[in-house]
Each structure stands twice: as C-alpha cells, then as structure tokens.
Amino acid sequence: MAQLDTLDLIVLAILLAGTVAYFTKGTYWGIPKDPYAGSYSLANGAKAGKTRNILEKMDESEKNCIVFYGSQTGTAEDYASRLSKEGSQRFGLKTMVADLEDYDYENLDTFPEDKLAIFVLATYGEGEPTDNAVDFYEFVTGQDVSFSNGGAADEKPLESLKFVAFGLGNNTYEHYNSMVRRVNDALVKLGASRIGKAGEGDDGAGTMEEDFLAWKEPMWAELSEKLGLEEREAVYEPVLSITEREDLDADADEVYLGEPSKHHLEGSQKGPYDSHNPYIAPIVESREVFTVKDRNCLHMEIDVKGSNLTYTTGDHIAVWPTNAGKEVDRFINILGLAEKRHKVISVKGLDSTAKVPFPTPTTYDAAIRYHMEICGAVSRQFVSSLAPFAPNENSKAEMTKLGNDKDYFSDKVSSQYLNIAQVLERVDSSQWTNIPFSILIEGIHKIQPRYYSISSSSLVQKDKISITAVVEEIRIPGSDNIVKGVTTNYLLALKQKQHGDPHPDPHGLTYSITGPRNKYDGIHVPVHVRHSNFKLPSDPSKPIIMVGPGSGVAPFRGFIQERAAQAQAGENVGQTILFYGCRRASEDYLYKEEWEHYKQILGDKFTLITAFSRDGPKKVYVQQRLQENAALVNQLLEKEKSNFYVCGDAANMARAVNDVLGKIISEHRGVSPEKGEEIVKAMRASNQYQEDVWS
Structure with missing residues (x-):
C-alpha cells in the first residue's frame, strides 16, 4: 500500500507539472511555445522565457x-x-x-x-x-x-x-x-x-x-x-539597426543564407513542422495538366514520408516561396547594392520590443531573396516614406506626389501592378543609394507561405500530398509589364528543372532551386500543413454536392478519390455530384481521365456536370448548371441533408452560387426569396454549406 501511495504521488506530481506547463504556455519553465523560437530569438538578440504580462512588458520598455x-x-x-x-x-x-x-x-x-x-x-x-x-x-x-x-x-x-x-x-x-x-x-x-x-x-x-x-x-x-497629443514633422526613425560585418564571410557557418531556422542552418531537419519551421519536402512527381502553350496548371506530388506531417482530406498545404532571381537583381541594382550583395549584415532591434523579421546574421542577397516580399503591392504611404531619400529634387517631388495623390498613384502604380523596385526605376533609373536598408526591411512585408487546397485523399495516399495550381500571370493592357505570381512560377521552375525543360521561362525568371547553400538535393520545396474545416461528412453514405470550377476542383479530386476508395472497400457511398467548369474541354479540362476512372468505380453514385464557358455558342458557368439541375439539388439538400461545398473564386463564382442556391430553395420549397436566403445562411451556420474560397 505504501508503494502504491508513493506511485500515486509521483504520477500526481508529473500531472501537476504538465498542467502548470500547459496553462503557463511553457513560460514557467522557460520553454518557448515554438520549439525553435528559442534558438531563433536568441540569434536575433532576444531573451528566452520572455514575460506574458503585457503591462509588465510596457513598463519595462517604457x-x-x-x-x-x-x-x-x-x-x-x-x-x-x-x-x-x-x-x-x-x-x-x-x-x-x-x-x-x-x-x-x-x-x-x-x-x-x-x-x-x-x-x-x-x-x-x-x-x-x-x-x-x-x-x-x-x-x-x-x-x-x-x-x-x-x-x-x-x-x-x-x-x-x-x-x-x-x-x-x-x-x-x-x-x-x-x-x-x-x-x-x-x-x-x-x-x-x-x-x-x-x-x-x-x-x-x-x-x-x-x-x-x-x-x-x-x-x-x-x-x-x-x-492632448501634438503633431510634429515626421522624420524617419529606424526601428532596426543594420551593421555590415567585416569579421564574417558569407560562407561562415553561423551566417543564415535563407535557412528558416537554426536546425536548417546546421543542416538538419527537426519537427514539428509548422508556420515557423517548414519541412523541405521532395517533389516526387510534377506534370502539366493544361494542353495549351500560353497557360500552365501544375499537378505535383509532394512526399512527406518520415516527416510526421499529417493531413486529412480537405486540408491545405503551405508552400514557402523564393523570389525570382530577375526581381532580386532588379531590387539590388536599383538600390546600388550589387557590389556588396553577399556582404554579411547583422540586424538588431533598437529597443527590446523591436522584432527582427528573419534570422541574423545574413546577407543582403539572402534577406531579399528569401525573406522580403519584394514583388508585393506597394502602398502610397511607403512610397511617401522613401521620398526624403530620393537621389535628387525632381525624384523627391515625384515620390511625394505619388504618396499624396490617390488618383495619380492609382494611374502610375496600382493599375500597373508595379513592385517597389519598378516604382523606383520609373521615377529615376539612377541608383537610390540613400535609402537605408532598415526602412526597406521595416516597410516591406516578410514573404509569406502560400496556401493551396490539397487535391488528394489522406485515406488513399497519406504520405504523398497532391497540389493543383494554375501558374499566375497578369498581362497589363497597354504596358510591357507582365506580373508573374511569386509562388506558382517558382513551382513551375521546379517542374521545368525536374523534367530538364529546354525552354525555361521566356521572361527570364530564375530561381535558387537548390536552396540555401545548395542543400536541397534533387527537387525540393519547403512546406507545412494547415488543417481546415472543409471536410467530407463522417458518414460516407451521406450525399455531397460540390461546385469547383478551374483549380477550385482541387479539394474535390481528393473527396472523390476518397469516396472511390471507400466504395472499393465495400462501403456504402452516397450520391457524389460535381459541378465543374473551365474555358474549353480541349484546353483546360482538369483530370478528365480521372473522372472517367472514378465513374467506373462509383457508377451511378458519381455524377459530373460540366460547364465550358468558351466552347459556345453561349458562355456557360457552373452556377447556370446548378440552376438547370435545381430539382435534384433541392431534393438532395432538403430530403437527404446533403452537404454542399464550394471552392474557387470568392468575388464572382462563389457569390453567384450562393445567390442561385437561395433562388433554388425559394422556388422549389415555395418560400419567399428572403426565406431562401435565410435557409442558405442556416446551412452555413450548421456546416451543411462549406466554402474554401479565395479572392
């Protein structure tokens, strides 16, 4: 009995310690929430085990x-x-x-x-x-x-x-x-x-x-x-200090050259992998799924075996991009940094609350290539803040006008989708050597992972994640400027490299495909998984209706892949209806052969309803096909409580689908249009209606 009491006490002590650690979020023991935050923050000059008391922090830092x-x-x-x-x-x-x-x-x-x-x-x-x-x-x-x-x-x-x-x-x-x-x-x-x-x-x-x-x-x-505040003339006051290091070469062991964490710098990968710590995953398969020369859509299979990264069907995968070499060069050249692009710099906060957005010491090139969103949209406020550092009075006046005149800025910058280096080039093509690098770090977003709907089923391939991504490209009317999506063009470059494509990007985009210090053997990409609430019903016999034009079909490939596997395993699978649309059946019809394969497995339990907007004689979209099948849609929703899913463009398609569904319910249930809208809202609230949309 004494031994049992002692054991009980030991167990209770362990449980108590774990409970304290949990409710203090680890700070009681000096354990950071992010397992890599300790080494990361220490590299940036911060102290481990910082206070979670905001008033205490404000008092400490005055x-x-x-x-x-x-x-x-x-x-x-x-x-x-x-x-x-x-x-x-x-x-x-x-x-x-x-x-x-x-x-x-x-x-x-x-x-x-x-x-x-x-x-x-x-x-x-x-x-x-x-x-x-x-x-x-x-x-x-x-x-x-x-x-x-x-x-x-x-x-x-x-x-x-x-x-x-x-x-x-x-x-x-x-x-x-x-x-x-x-x-x-x-x-x-x-x-x-x-x-x-x-x-x-x-x-x-x-x-x-x-x-x-x-x-x-x-x-x-x-x-x-x-x-009772008094406004004064705003003068730039740096939050960060930049020190060029004469004592370190770029190849020194402690210099970050784009590595996201200390473990990566040391040449190892350790989980858990998340938004602070990506897994460098091999791309085991990549292929083009469009059949036209001027547009690309990529299907990629990313291997996560051995990483302990898990996903469930409907989740998202985050891809950590790298800026294109052409844009890195443009940025470096206009700032006059070409001769010292590989100079080692240390970045430190000028007070205890300043946050350094990337690991340090690093180099100008690494910070720009891997950590700064140099291709992002430019704000008027940021342009205005750079005016005092213009190379001459004419450039200063132009930057000031851009910063102060909303319509002028829209005409010259926003409508042209210019990035900050392009703005500087157009204002004055000479080098802008007076701009402090600190204001650029402070004023340009940290480059963010991009999230893609996973297009595979975790039941079918738990160690391999599929993504389906249309390569983004915007051609500006009346301009020679072509805006290329940062991440999708990076993925395209990886695909081209994997296939030994003899025709690289016609616009001269190049990427550091082998990663910092050339550590990415083969074709690799940094990733992590974000869990989503966009899920199949737990009961496979429940009907589902899916609306996913273009690459919005991605998660539904995973849904249907899973239902086909369940049917093959002898489970009762409910009605599975997919409304899919694209421009032309002969050009951008995604996964056509796969749908035919799943039809053979699922039989009359799978219905594919297509809308080809440019095959004529009239344009047809998925929301019109939804209306044409109104009776079936209403019956499945009302009588069988089918789940309804939408994936794709939020601004046009998803809103139109929402409106059409309200009309269908109003007409087929004999209720007012307002009541139809209320029923759709109730479906959303109960998760019967789910969306995975983007703007």
Whole structure:
C-alpha cells in the first residue's frame, strides 16, 4: 500500500507539472511555445522565457502605446507596424508592436488610463480569428470572462482601457470584418472606450490600402484631441539597426543564407513542422495538366514520408516561396547594392520590443531573396516614406506626389501592378543609394507561405500530398509589364528543372532551386500543413454536392478519390455530384481521365456536370448548371441533408452560387426569396454549406 501511495504521488506530481506547463504556455519553465523560437530569438538578440504580462512588458520598455495584431498573411502585422511608427514619429507616442498570441489578457482590467491599445485584426475564413488571435478572441468574447480583479462583464472591468481598432476583411465573405466588429463590441460591453471609428478595410473590393489611409487620418485627429497629443514633422526613425560585418564571410557557418531556422542552418531537419519551421519536402512527381502553350496548371506530388506531417482530406498545404532571381537583381541594382550583395549584415532591434523579421546574421542577397516580399503591392504611404531619400529634387517631388495623390498613384502604380523596385526605376533609373536598408526591411512585408487546397485523399495516399495550381500571370493592357505570381512560377521552375525543360521561362525568371547553400538535393520545396474545416461528412453514405470550377476542383479530386476508395472497400457511398467548369474541354479540362476512372468505380453514385464557358455558342458557368439541375439539388439538400461545398473564386463564382442556391430553395420549397436566403445562411451556420474560397 505504501508503494502504491508513493506511485500515486509521483504520477500526481508529473500531472501537476504538465498542467502548470500547459496553462503557463511553457513560460514557467522557460520553454518557448515554438520549439525553435528559442534558438531563433536568441540569434536575433532576444531573451528566452520572455514575460506574458503585457503591462509588465510596457513598463519595462517604457511604452505608453501598444499595437496588437491578429494576422494570417502578414498584412495586419504590416499595418500594425505602420501605425506604431506613425504614432512615434508624428505624435511622440512611445509605441510597440505585439503579436496577440505572445501575451495573456486577464490583467487588461488594470490597463493604465494614460496608455493606449490599438487592435489591428484580420478576419480569417468564415468569420474566424486568425491563428495567432484565437486565444485573445475567445477570452474577450467568452461568456464567463474574468479578470485579475475578479470583475464580471456587467461591472465594466475595462473602464480604464482606451483603444483604437481597425479590421481587415473581404466583402465577398458573409462574415465581413466580423473579428474587428465582435472584438469592438466585446471591449465596449466590458467598459472600454474606443477612440475614433472602428475602421474596416475591404480586400474584396481591392480598396484595403485606401480604406486604411482614409481611416487613420481622422482617427489620429480624434486621438490627438482626446489625449492632448501634438503633431510634429515626421522624420524617419529606424526601428532596426543594420551593421555590415567585416569579421564574417558569407560562407561562415553561423551566417543564415535563407535557412528558416537554426536546425536548417546546421543542416538538419527537426519537427514539428509548422508556420515557423517548414519541412523541405521532395517533389516526387510534377506534370502539366493544361494542353495549351500560353497557360500552365501544375499537378505535383509532394512526399512527406518520415516527416510526421499529417493531413486529412480537405486540408491545405503551405508552400514557402523564393523570389525570382530577375526581381532580386532588379531590387539590388536599383538600390546600388550589387557590389556588396553577399556582404554579411547583422540586424538588431533598437529597443527590446523591436522584432527582427528573419534570422541574423545574413546577407543582403539572402534577406531579399528569401525573406522580403519584394514583388508585393506597394502602398502610397511607403512610397511617401522613401521620398526624403530620393537621389535628387525632381525624384523627391515625384515620390511625394505619388504618396499624396490617390488618383495619380492609382494611374502610375496600382493599375500597373508595379513592385517597389519598378516604382523606383520609373521615377529615376539612377541608383537610390540613400535609402537605408532598415526602412526597406521595416516597410516591406516578410514573404509569406502560400496556401493551396490539397487535391488528394489522406485515406488513399497519406504520405504523398497532391497540389493543383494554375501558374499566375497578369498581362497589363497597354504596358510591357507582365506580373508573374511569386509562388506558382517558382513551382513551375521546379517542374521545368525536374523534367530538364529546354525552354525555361521566356521572361527570364530564375530561381535558387537548390536552396540555401545548395542543400536541397534533387527537387525540393519547403512546406507545412494547415488543417481546415472543409471536410467530407463522417458518414460516407451521406450525399455531397460540390461546385469547383478551374483549380477550385482541387479539394474535390481528393473527396472523390476518397469516396472511390471507400466504395472499393465495400462501403456504402452516397450520391457524389460535381459541378465543374473551365474555358474549353480541349484546353483546360482538369483530370478528365480521372473522372472517367472514378465513374467506373462509383457508377451511378458519381455524377459530373460540366460547364465550358468558351466552347459556345453561349458562355456557360457552373452556377447556370446548378440552376438547370435545381430539382435534384433541392431534393438532395432538403430530403437527404446533403452537404454542399464550394471552392474557387470568392468575388464572382462563389457569390453567384450562393445567390442561385437561395433562388433554388425559394422556388422549389415555395418560400419567399428572403426565406431562401435565410435557409442558405442556416446551412452555413450548421456546416451543411462549406466554402474554401479565395479572392
């Protein structure tokens, strides 16, 4: 009995230690949440085991304004950084930027009255918080929220909190900007005071940047009035310091040349693999699935065997891209960095809250090639910030005009899809050697992984992930500028290399296919998996209706592949209906032979309904085919509770499908159009209607 008691005590002690480690998110033991954050942050001069008490952090660093961000792709983080700099440079605020997942929020009720919080919140998917904002969102919107002083919601515990809010959303989604709206309502309900309007940017309308600029000026005016701030002439104050290292060569062991983490630098791969730590995966198969010369769609099989990366059918795979050599050269040349592109630099924050966005020491070339989104859209505010560093007065005047004149900027930059190096070239083709590299790191997004719907079934091929990606290319009317998608053209280059293609990209794009230090033997790509709620019903006998034109068919290839395997295993598989559309049956009909194969297996349980928009005599789209099959669709939805799935373009196709479905329900159930729309909304709320869409 004594031995049993001792064993019980040991087990209880272990459970207690694990519980403490979990609820303190590892900080009690000095264990970072990200298993690689320790080596990464130490390389950047940060201390391990940092506090999760935001007020303590603000006091330590003598800050009176904190800008929190909830970001999935980096845009919200960029806006947070811009607000932080502007608050400091224009109004003398002592600002810091904070990732929402880095802190706890039970002590917000003790937030000092003389400090300010700014929330920049992106809405992700169907009205969900971004990954890094989940804990914060669930805390402030929870039914039984409780703060450090025990204040309940009806006691207004956040009366001392003054805040500003801006949201990033997309009006093609039903829950447009729901994050900023719900968080705003929750904070106000808890007694907090919002200063200025809660801003809302709309990516769906393509006005995000202008929405942000239009919101922030009146916000700053009201903030200045409420807090007694005095505006001053904004002068660039670096957040980061750049030191050129004479003591290190580019091939030194401790220099990062594009490696995402310390383990990669040391030549090893260690999981778990996630958005901080990709797996360098071999591409075991790649092929073209279009039959036309001027457009490409890639099918790739990525081997994840032995990595412990797992996925379930319907998930997404993230591909970490590399900038094209042509654009890296353009950027380096216009800045006058060609002679020292391989010079080693150390990047450090100038105060304890500054975040270095990539590993250091590194080189100019590596930072630009692997870490900076140099091909991304350019903001007016960023162009304006570079004006003081122009090579001459004429260039300065032009940059200032671009930064201040919305219509002029749209005509000269936005409509031409120019990246920042192209803007500088067009303003003045001489070298812009006065621009500090620090302002470029601070003002250009960190390059982000791109997410693709997985087009295979985990039941059929658990160790191999399929992706289906149309190679992006935009030809600007009346211009010689051709905009190439960063990631899809990188994948195309990998495919060409794998096949020994004698006809490389006609526009001169080249890539460092073998990776940093040439460590990617064969054809490899950095990846991780993001789990999705876009799922098949757990009961395979339940009918499904899928609408997926173009590459939107990708996840449905995985769905049908899985159902075919289940049927072959003797399971009862329900009706499986796919509405698929493309331009022409002879050019871009994806997986035609595979659908025929699955039809042989599934028989009358599989129905493929096609829409070819350019085969004539009239254009036909999937939403029209949906209407033509209205009776069948309504019967499956109403009588058999079929799941309904849509994947593809959010702005046009997905919205049209949503509208058509409402009409079908209204007409076939004898209810009003408004009631039909309500039923569709209820289907969404219950997950009977699921979307995997993009703008």
